[in-house]
Amino acid sequence: MSYQYAPLLPEDDPAFLDNEYFAKVFGNEGEVVVLGVQDSLFFGVGHVDRWRQLKQELEAIHGVSEVFSVLDAYDLQRNTALRKFELQKIFPDRHAQSDLDSLRQVFERLPVYEGLLYNKKTKAYLMAVFLVPEVLQSPERVQLIENIKAAGARYEKGNGTPLHYSGLPFIRVETAEMVKRELNMFILLTLGITALVIFLFFRSFKVVLFSMLIVGIAVVWALGSQALLGFKVTILTGMIPPLIIVIGIPNSVFMLNKYHQEFRKHGNRIKSLQRMIRKIGNATFLTNLTTASGFATFIFTSSRLLVEFGIVAAINIMVVFVLSLLLIPIIYSFLGDPQERHTKHLDRKWMTGFVDQLLQVSLYHRKGVYLVSALLLLAGGYGISRMHTTGYMLDDVPHDHALYADLMFFEDHFGGLMPLEIVIDTQTPRGVMQTGNMQKMDVLQQRLDSFPEFSKPLSFLEVVKFSKQAYYNGHPNFYDVPNARERNFILSYLQGDGQASMGLVNTFMDSTRQKARISLRMADIGTTRMGELETKVNGFIEEVFPKEDYDTMVTGASIVFFKGTNYLIRNLFLSLSLAIVLIASFMAWMFSSKRMVIVSLLPNLLPLITTAALMGYFNIPIKPSTILVFSIAFGISVDDTIHFLAKYRQELSETNWNIRAAVILATKETGLSMVYTSIILFFGFGVFSMSEFGGTLALGLLVAFTLFVALFANLILLPSLLLTLERMITNQSFKEPVMGIYEEGDETDVEDDWPLKSGTESERQ
Numbered sequence: 001m002s003y004q005y006a007p008l009l010p011e012d013d014p015a016f017l018d019n020e021y022f023a024k025v026f027g028n029e030g031e032v033v034v035l036g037v038q039d040s041l042f043f044g045v046g047h048v049d050r051w052r053q054l055k056q057e058l059e060a061i062h063g064v065s066e067v068f069s070v071l072d073a074y075d076l077q078r079n080t081a082l083r084k085f086e087l088q089k090i091f092p093d094r095h096a097q098s099d100l101d102s103l104r105q106v107f108e109r110l111p112v113y114e115g116l117l118y119n120k121k122t123k124a125y126l127m128a129v130f131l132v133p134e135v136l137q138s139p140e141r142v143q144l145i146e147n148i149k150a151a152g153a154r155y156e157k158g159n160g161t162p163l164h165y166s167g168l169p170f171i172r173v174e175t176a177e178m179v180k181r182e183l184n185m186f187i188l189l190t191l192g193i194t195a196l197v198i199f200l201f202f203r204s205f206k207v208v209l210f211s212m213l214i215v216g217i218a219v220v221w222a223l224g225s226q227a228l229l230g231f232k233v234t235i236l237t238g239m240i241p242p243l244i245i246v247i248g249i250p251n252s253v254f255m256l257n258k259y260h261q262e263f264r265k266h267g268n269r270i271k272s273l274q275r276m277i278r279k280i281g282n283a284t285f286l287t288n289l290t291t292a293s294g295f296a297t298f299i300f301t302s303s304r305l306l307v308e309f310g311i312v313a314a315i316n317i318m319v320v321f322v323l324s325l326l327l328i329p330i331i332y333s334f335l336g337d338p339q340e341r342h343t344k345h346l347d348r349k350w351m352t353g354f355v356d357q358l359l360q361v362s363l364y365h366r367k368g369v370y371l372v373s374a375l376l377l378l379a380g381g382y383g384i385s386r387m388h389t390t391g392y393m394l395d396d397v398p399h400d401h402a403l404y405a406d407l408m409f410f411e412d413h414f415g416g417l418m419p420l421e422i423v424i425d426t427q428t429p430r431g432v433m434q435t436g437n438m439q440k441m442d443v444l445q446q447r448l449d450s451f452p453e454f455s456k457p458l459s460f461l462e463v464v465k466f467s468k469q470a471y472y473n474g475h476p477n478f479y480d481v482p483n484a485r486e487r488n489f490i491l492s493y494l495q496g497d498g499q500a501s502m503g504l505v506n507t508f509m510d511s512t513r514q515k516a517r518i519s520l521r522m523a524d525i526g527t528t529r530m531g532e533l534e535t536k537v538n539g540f541i542e543e544v545f546p547k548e549d550y551d552t553m554v555t556g557a558s559i560v561f562f563k564g565t566n567y568l569i570r571n572l573f574l575s576l577s578l579a580i581v582l583i584a585s586f587m588a589w590m591f592s593s594k595r596m597v598i599v600s601l602l603p604n605l606l607p608l609i610t611t612a613a614l615m616g617y618f619n620i621p622i623k624p625s626t627i628l629v630f631s632i633a634f635g636i637s638v639d640d641t642i643h644f645l646a647k648y649r650q651e652l653s654e655t656n657w658n659i660r661a662a663v664i665l666a667t668k669e670t671g672l673s674m675v676y677t678s679i680i681l682f683f684g685f686g687v688f689s690m691s692e693f694g695g696t697l698a699l700g701l702l703v704a705f706t707l708f709v710a711l712f713a714n715l716i717l718l719p720s721l722l723l724t725l726e727r728m729i730t731n732q733s734f735k736e737p738v739m740g741i742y743e744e745g746d747e748t749d750v751e752d753d754w755p756l757k758s759g760t761e762s763e764r765q
Contacts, residue, residue, distance in 0.1 A: 294635020383613025415455030
């Protein structure tokens with residue numbers, strides 16, 4: 001399982017490089033889990049004791065390096081004789097209630113802690129748990145988080161107040177475990193639902209068993225190939241096994257339908273299998289190739305998350321085709337002849353009647369078909385104009401989930417948890433310690449503090465202000481930046497401590513004192529609002545620190561996520577365009593007719609436009625999870641078009657170039673398989689609606705809807721276009737394509753191919 005968020009940005013992107021540079025200079029602070037509680041009686045003796053006990057339990061957990069909370073707060077005391085500040089812990093280990101009340105007053109007179117460890121107005125308190133990076137990068141991280149939650153549960157039980165958990169490590173581990181649970185659930189659900197639908201269609205346990213065997217092998221190979229390629233399971237690659245099941249089953253449906261149709265004609269099992277391979281083998285290859293191409297285009301996004309998804313999905317879709325083409329003929333060559341009950345599905349009246357009704361619409365109501373299509377296009381255009389783009393860090397987690405609710409707790413009481421970092425390079429060694437630069441940083445921090453989306457800004461100035469307050473005997477009014485006269489005295493006292501105070505200062509500046517950072521935490525406000533804020537923040541920074549005198553940089557996980565989401569969406573649109581061009585090229589290669597390619601694309605673009613309009617009308621935003629819908633659905637929906645046109649071209653020759661007859665025969669023969677596969681795909685993708693992740697849920701429902709519309713487009717609009725345009729598009733090159741599809745008379749007689757030509761009559765039979 002993948003623990004880290006796969007970087008959405010390419011490694012040469014400026015935002016990615018800025019974040020890497022920041023981590024190199026100031027270190028990575030993404031190893032903190034925060035616990036929060038809202039308790040109006042927090043400073044009661046019993047409550048403080050339980051908070052201290054929780055801290056001690058957390059410190060004893062393997063993988064926890066340090067715990068910091070209100071009880072670890074210290075005050076600075078001025079030692080005039082030694083000319084230095086001395087650290088003094090505010091809350092001792094033992095105390096009476098009267099002592100706590102007075103110590104609380106001391107604590108609340110120190111502005112440095114307000115907004116950082118507690119919210120005075122809402123009575124919310126925070127505990128920061130620092131984790132060991134090596135443990136976080138190992139499988140032990142799951143047990144580490146479980147141990148933290150177990151300690152928290154004991155505190156909740158004793159104190160009677162709910163505890164809230166968050167922080168990037170916590171969110172990553174919890175979502176990885178959710179993905180793991182869903183991976184197993186979706187594999188079982190898709191196997192079960194597709195097996196049930198196949199049984200209802202074919203009424204044969206053998207068909208179900210062998211279809212499941214093929215996709216089962218493909219699932220094992222998909223997971224195995226992912227491991228061999230060194231890819232970890234992410235929220236996207238975790239969808240590949242159930243996708244393989246849903247996409248692989250239609251291969252079996254088309255092949256077995258053709259096998260049963262052929263067997264009914266002449267009753268020869270081997271000849272039926274031979275014709276099944278020859279007649280639809282090439283078309284099935286093209287359908288799987290186009291589907292694989294839809295996924296393969298993700299490779300060109302330069303996002304590791306999508307590249308891995310595209311590689312594994314494309315490879316294994318072709319693998320499931322090879323398995324189907326080999327195993328179905330092999331298995332059925334050893335089985336007995338199909339019984340009458342096995343082929344009765346070909347006569348199912350309601351199904352054939354449904355296909356006939358659709359055919360009647362194409363034959364006699366083409367004006368209505370075009371009118372409805374035009375209205376859908378107009379409505380689609382308006383719906384698309386209403387679409388918007390956004391992305392949230394926890395957008396895919398349900399809003400009633402504890403993970404989301406806890407994040408909202410920290411946003412409401414502490415301004416959020418997503419890191420935002422500002423780096424200021426004064427271009428002069430020890431420049432950050434100059435009074436003018438400190439005052440400028442203070443001006444910038446005050447402006448940033450005015451944004452409700454940001455937490456309290458934190459920099460080395462907090463220690464400097466804290467020191468000035470201590471220099472003036474702890475009076476809160478002196479908590480501000482020292483002037484030029486005060487600076488030397490105060491800094492000399494601060495240097496004299498030499499330990500904790502300067503250690504904290506050093507985390508907010510580089511070793512040369514030339515660069516300083518301002519650290520903020522922000523709410524998960526979405527990429528749209530984030531773009532607006534970034535512009536304002538950069539404007540403030542440039543106003544206070546002009547470019548000609550300072551180098552500045554805004555970075556952090558929030559910026560990387562914002563830039564990465566926008567980058568991904570732009571590239572996914574390019575990926576969809578590439579998929580359309582690539583699939584159109586494959587169809588041109590198959591049918592050798594540019595006009596036919598244009599006509600065949602129309603019924604498959606209409607469902608995409610309809611789905612995009614649906615997103616606009618129902619306010620479903622464009623984000624990485626929903627934009628995947630179009631490439632996946634387009635690659636799959638084209639499959640029906642290829643099967644239909646392959647049969648249509650075949651029937652043209654057999655009907656002596658009678659276009660109307662060819663359309664009727666192609667619709668009747670392929671329509672049944674198209675309905676079967678569309679129903680399987682509809683329910684298969686519908687399974688994803690049970691996901692806890694909103695993106696996966698939307699993906700499943702939108703793809704299912706798109707394929708549902710595509711079925712009618714391919715069975716109504718495509719035949720209507722063929723009948724209307726007739727010879728304008730059906731030219732000689734379409735009749736004789738580059739990629740041959742065998743006709744009725746193309747097979748060698750089965751006995752010429754059968755290896756048992758010599759031997760007894762019973763052996764030959």
